[in-house]
Amino acid sequence: MNKSLIAIALSGGLLLLAGCQGGMAVKHDAAKSGMMTAGLTSEASQALAQAKMDIKEAASKEALWIPAQKALKKAQAAAKQHNSAAVIKYAKKASELAKLGIGQLSYPLTH
Numbered sequence: 804m805n806k807s808l809i810a811i812a813l814s815g816g817l818l819l820l821a822g823c824q825g826g827m828a829v830k831h832d833a834a835k836s837g838m839m840t841a842g843l844t845s846e847a848s849q850a851l852a853q854a855k856m857d858i859k860e861a862a863s864k865e866a867l868w869i870p871a872q873k874a875l876k877k878a879q880a881a882a883k884q885h886n887s888a889a890v891i892k893y894a895k896k897a898s899e900l901a902k903l904g905i906g907q908l909s910y911p912l913t914h
Contacts, residue, residue: 847887850894851878857901866908871900 843851858875861867874897881889 842885843882843890844887847882847890847894850891850898851882854878854894854897854901857898861901861904864905864908866901866904868900868904871897871904874900 854875858867858871861871874893878890878893878897881893
């Protein structure tokens, strides 16, 4: 009986530690994202944030096109270089392609 209680307590403790570790990763990603947009114009930061949301929405609907993903990666690379013009260019392209992918869902299926 005592051994089973100890096993339950240990497994609960491990779950608690695993949950805490996941929360730290989220904070790290948020800090990393904030560092990436530092040094960009507000328009570039907003375009990048919008592109990320559009890509996420398209992916959640299984409508994400590969060129949209590539455009977002280019925008993120430009953000690391603090190139606001390139961020805007690629982020807008990523958003446009993500929205087109979502729009394609309403097209009729062919036989």
